[in-house]
Amino acid sequence: MRDVSIIGIGQTPVAEHWDRSLRHLAGDAVLAAMKDAGIETADALYVGNMLSGLLTGQEHLGALIADFVGLRGIEAVKVEAACGSGAAALRLGYMAVAGGMHDLVIVCGVEKMTDTVNSETTTGLVMAADADYESVHGLTFVAINALLMRRYMYEYGVRHEDFAYFTVNAHRNAAGNPQAMYRNPVTVEQFMRARMIADPINLLDSSGIGDGAAAVVLCPTSMAREYGHGRRVRIRASSMATDAVAVHDRRDPLWLSAVEASAFKAYQQAGVGPREIDLFELHDAFTIMAALSLEASGFAERGKGVWLARSGEISREGRIPICTMGGLKARGHPVGATGLYQVVEVVQQLRGEAGPNQIAHARLGMAQNIGGSGATAITHILEAQD
Amino acid sequence: MRDVSIIGIGQTPVAEHWDRSLRHLAGDAVLAAMKDAGIETADALYVGNMLSGLLTGQEHLGALIADFVGLRGIEAVKVEAACGSGAAALRLGYMAVAGGMHDLVIVCGVEKMTDTVNSETTTGLVMAADADYESVHGLTFVAINALLMRRYMYEYGVRHEDFAYFTVNAHRNAAGNPQAMYRNPVTVEQFMRARMIADPINLLDSSGIGDGAAAVVLCPTSMAREYGHGRRVRIRASSMATDAVAVHDRRDPLWLSAVEASAFKAYQQAGVGPREIDLFELHDAFTIMAALSLEASGFAERGKGVWLARSGEISREGRIPICTMGGLKARGHPVGATGLYQVVEVVQQLRGEAGPNQIAHARLGMAQNIGGSGATAITHILEAQD
Numbered sequence: 001m002r003d004v005s006i007i008g009i010g011q012t013p014v015a016e017h018w019d020r021s022l023r024h025l026a027g028d029a030v031l032a033a034m035k036d037a038g039i040e041t042a043d044a045l046y047v048g049n050m051l052s053g054l055l056t057g058q059e060h061l062g063a064l065i066a067d068f069v070g071l072r073g074i075e076a077v078k079v080e081a082a083c084g085s086g087a088a089a090l091r092l093g094y095m096a097v098a099g100g101m102h103d104l105v106i107v108c109g110v111e112k113m114t115d116t117v118n119s120e121t122t123t124g125l126v127m128a129a130d131a132d133y134e135s136v137h138g139l140t141f142v143a144i145n146a147l148l149m150r151r152y153m154y155e156y157g158v159r160h161e162d163f164a165y166f167t168v169n170a171h172r173n174a175a176g177n178p179q180a181m182y183r184n185p186v187t188v189e190q191f192m193r194a195r196m197i198a199d200p201i202n203l204l205d206s207s208g209i210g211d212g213a214a215a216v217v218l219c220p221t222s223m224a225r226e227y228g229h230g231r232r233v234r235i236r237a238s239s240m241a242t243d244a245v246a247v248h249d250r251r252d253p254l255w256l257s258a259v260e261a262s263a264f265k266a267y268q269q270a271g272v273g274p275r276e277i278d279l280f281e282l283h284d285a286f287t288i289m290a291a292l293s294l295e296a297s298g299f300a301e302r303g304k305g306v307w308l309a310r311s312g313e314i315s316r317e318g319r320i321p322i323c324t325m326g327g328l329k330a331r332g333h334p335v336g337a338t339g340l341y342q343v344v345e346v347v348q349q350l351r352g353e354a355g356p357n358q359i360a361h362a363r364l365g366m367a368q369n370i371g372g373s374g375a376t377a378i379t380h381i382l383e384a385q386d
Numbered sequence: 387m388r389d390v391s392i393i394g395i396g397q398t399p400v401a402e403h404w405d406r407s408l409r410h411l412a413g414d415a416v417l418a419a420m421k422d423a424g425i426e427t428a429d430a431l432y433v434g435n436m437l438s439g440l441l442t443g444q445e446h447l448g449a450l451i452a453d454f455v456g457l458r459g460i461e462a463v464k465v466e467a468a469c470g471s472g473a474a475a476l477r478l479g480y481m482a483v484a485g486g487m488h489d490l491v492i493v494c495g496v497e498k499m500t501d502t503v504n505s506e507t508t509t510g511l512v513m514a515a516d517a518d519y520e521s522v523h524g525l526t527f528v529a530i531n532a533l534l535m536r537r538y539m540y541e542y543g544v545r546h547e548d549f550a551y552f553t554v555n556a557h558r559n560a561a562g563n564p565q566a567m568y569r570n571p572v573t574v575e576q577f578m579r580a581r582m583i584a585d586p587i588n589l590l591d592s593s594g595i596g597d598g599a600a601a602v603v604l605c606p607t608s609m610a611r612e613y614g615h616g617r618r619v620r621i622r623a624s625s626m627a628t629d630a631v632a633v634h635d636r637r638d639p640l641w642l643s644a645v646e647a648s649a650f651k652a653y654q655q656a657g658v659g660p661r662e663i664d665l666f667e668l669h670d671a672f673t674i675m676a677a678l679s680l681e682a683s684g685f686a687e688r689g690k691g692v693w694l695a696r697s698g699e700i701s702r703e704g705r706i707p708i709c710t711m712g713g714l715k716a717r718g719h720p721v722g723a724t725g726l727y728q729v730v731e732v733v734q735q736l737r738g739e740a741g742p743n744q745i746a747h748a749r750l751g752m753a754q755n756i757g758g759s760g761a762t763a764i765t766h767i768l769e770a771q772d
Contacts, residue, residue, distance in 0.1 A: 001485065001486050001487070021518060023518070050445060051439070053437070053439050053440050053510075053513050054439050054440055056517060057509070057512070057513055057517045057521060058513055058516075058517035058518075059436060059466055059468055059513035059514060060466075060467065060468040060513065060514050060515075060631055060757055060758055060761060060762065061466075062466075062467055062474075062628065062762065063467070063628040063629065063630075063631050063644075063757065063758070063761040063762045064516065064631045064761075066628050067628065067629070067630045067631065067635070067761075072628065072629060072630060073627055073628055073629065073643070073644070073647060074627070074628060075477075075625075075626040075627065075628070076467075076626075076628045076762070077465055077466070077467050077474045077477075077478070077626070077762075078465070078466040078467065079463055079464070079465055079466075080445055080446075080447075080448075080463070080464040080465075080466055081446065081448055081449070081462075081463050081464065082445055082446040088448075088463045091461075091463075092463070092478055092481075095478075095481060095482055095485060095487050096481055096485070098485060098487065099387065099481060099482070099484060099485015099486055099487055100387050100485055101387070101481050101484065101485055123443070124439075126443070127439050127443055127444055127445035127446065128445060128446050129446075130444075130450065131442060131443045131444035132407060132409070132444075135443060239461075240461040240462075240463070241459055241460070241461065242448065242449035242452050242453065242458065242459055242460060242461070242462045243449065243453070243458060243459065244449075244453045244458060245446055245449050245450045245453065249453070257459070258449075258459070261459060371446055371449065372446055372449070375446060375449040375450075375453075376446065376448065376449045376462070376463075
């Protein structure tokens with residue numbers, strides 16, 4: 001199989017884009033990525049999206065977006081894996097290029113969650129959970145995460161306040177990211193005063209939904225020099241794993257098996273371990289997910305994820321910087337687009353384009369996108385390319 | 387890239403399965419395909435589905451179905467391309483095996499359209515069209531096809547009765563398929579008396595929606611002998627193309643450019659032409675789509691698709707048998723599953739397992755799945771393998 005490089009990136013701000021429809025957002029990101037890569041055509045388009053059908057009455061996004069960006073006729077398809085849809089689309093785009101099916105591939109993640117016509121976002125998000133055994137009982141998606149968080153606090157003797165440091169870090173980093181939704185700094189005191197959403201998850205434990213799109217252009221590493229500006233990033237690993245969708249079906253609700261499997265397969269493929277990773281864009285849909293992701297990915301012992309945050313090791317100056325551009329919490333979480341935002345941000349870091357948020361000497365970055373409360377996990381490891 | 391074979395097939399009857407949920411239907415088809423292939427595990431699962439979110443409140447089908455069939459942990463993702471979702475999933479499964487990413491891949495198409503809780507099927511199906519420029523004006527999916535059919539009749543001087551022969555053929559063939567939904571024969575007289583749905587499309591111009599799932603198991607051709615019973619079928623070509631989603635955006639509404647592009651790319655890949663194809667499972671969601679597909683795929687001149695049907699050349703004894711197990715019209719059209727049903731049926735023909743519907747000496751079969759009113763087209767050419 002061929003090595004694959006990312007030769008272009010594009011993103012819209014995450015915001016309430018009341019003046020931009022889903023196709024406009026996707027178009028903005030894709031055209032920016034194509035411009036960045038210096039290409040005017042492509043062989044295929046893979047679109048990550050979760051909620052367009054329910055919220056905007058539009059499926060069939062592959063053909064729709066391909067046509068809208070001026071690529072009518074090319075192979076184009078939508079990929080869905082709940083909140084992991086974006087990275088799942090990247091995984092398929094990677095496969096298309098690595099396997100030799102296509103040379104120039106665009107991958108886009110897009111979600112339009114505000115100012116929609118058909119339904120409510122809460123109804124949409126719970127489709128990531130098990131409809132027959134979870135949602136049917138009235139559980140919302142945040143409620144499922146609240147159960148996990150409560151159990152974590154009970155099992156490991158952790159207080160709610162201990163989670164605050166994920167939020168403080170995310171908001172600090174978002175301040176330096178012009179695309180981020182919440183650029184205001186947050187203190188531990190503010191975190192503790194935030195209003196409760198689903199006990200113990202409060203407003204500042206929760207990522208904000210939003211509208212947005214992000215995109216990358218892929219090609220074989222051997223051809224990457226022909227395109228763009230020379231700031232290329234190589235995909236050193238790409239892996240996906242799954243778990244039971246319903247939390248009660250898992251052996252251990254506090255251990256994200258799919259995250260572990262996908263992270264360690266990625267380490268193996270790249271020939272590295274957690275110690276070599278310079279930054280980690282993880283899936284902090286809720287603070288509890290950040291803690292569990294750090295543990296299952298090998299950055300903290302079981303039950304110790306929160307302490308990594310509290311000790312400052314997740315900051316830009318720490319041992320393993322996470323959410324370096326704000327993360328889901330503060331950049332915003334347009335669900336089907338998030339996986340691509342994470343990858344775009346890792347590329348910004350590896351190209352030295354992260355502005356005030358630049359991680360010094362970043363060479364290896366990891367992006368991990370999760371579907372549901374851990375049933376799908378997709379991990380990519382990217383490397384700065386000379 | 388590697389040659390790819392289909393080593394196992396499975397399907398449920400298409401019906402109103404009020405006692406089977408979406409995961410049960412998918413499970414039945416996948417487990418049948420695994421049994422047929424003689425495998426107990428797989429590397430990845432690709433699920434074609436269009437409507438599960440809107441109709442049953444369940445997304446995230448990759449992880450859900452992988453777990454349900456006993457394959458918890460494997461790579462699994464949902465693929466959506468409107469009514470072309472099934473074949474789009476096959477296309478990605480093919481890519482995974484051909485490119486060397488995986489050796490054993492399961493592809494499943496599933497749709498649960500009756501006895502659902504959340505919404506109406508008509509609302510769901512129109513998500514294949516352009517929400518901002520077609521559905522917003524109140525156009526349903528059948529209405530869009532009715533506009534195409536009316537224009538066809540006007541341009542080519544064709545009467546409504548001339549389309550009857552597609553329906554007569556489909557129902558004749560469904561009679562011999564135990565999995566088909568409508569096994570009753572239909573006469574031209576009955577067709578003409580059927581009640582109007584969206585003028586000029588009547589009930590018997592229209593495929594019936596239903597619940598169902600179909601699945602195949604793929605592996606590299608070089609490994610195919612290790613598995614199953616030796617009745618293998620090789621994928622000689624796989625191709626996907628797109629067009630504008632909104633009909634008014636196309637250069638010529640009566641010419642399916644995506645169908646043409648995907649069919650002729652497939653012919654090129656397989657090194658054959660329409661004359662060498664022994665049977666053609668086409669996308670007869672409405673009779674007009676059957677006519678347009680025959681024309682764009684090179685089996686009939688422009689405006690002459692209906693005459694191919696009227697002259698009997700589409701029958702099992704004719705020049706190009708279509709819908710040999712009932713087609714969308716009479717086998718039934720569980721939209722996201724249809725592309726896989728078509729492929730399973732071609733495999734049945736090529737393995738000599740089509741019972742009373744067996745096409746004599748069938749060696750090369752083509753399956754073509756369409757998304758929307760032609761915006762996505764996926765063509766596969768399969769060959770009996772010694």
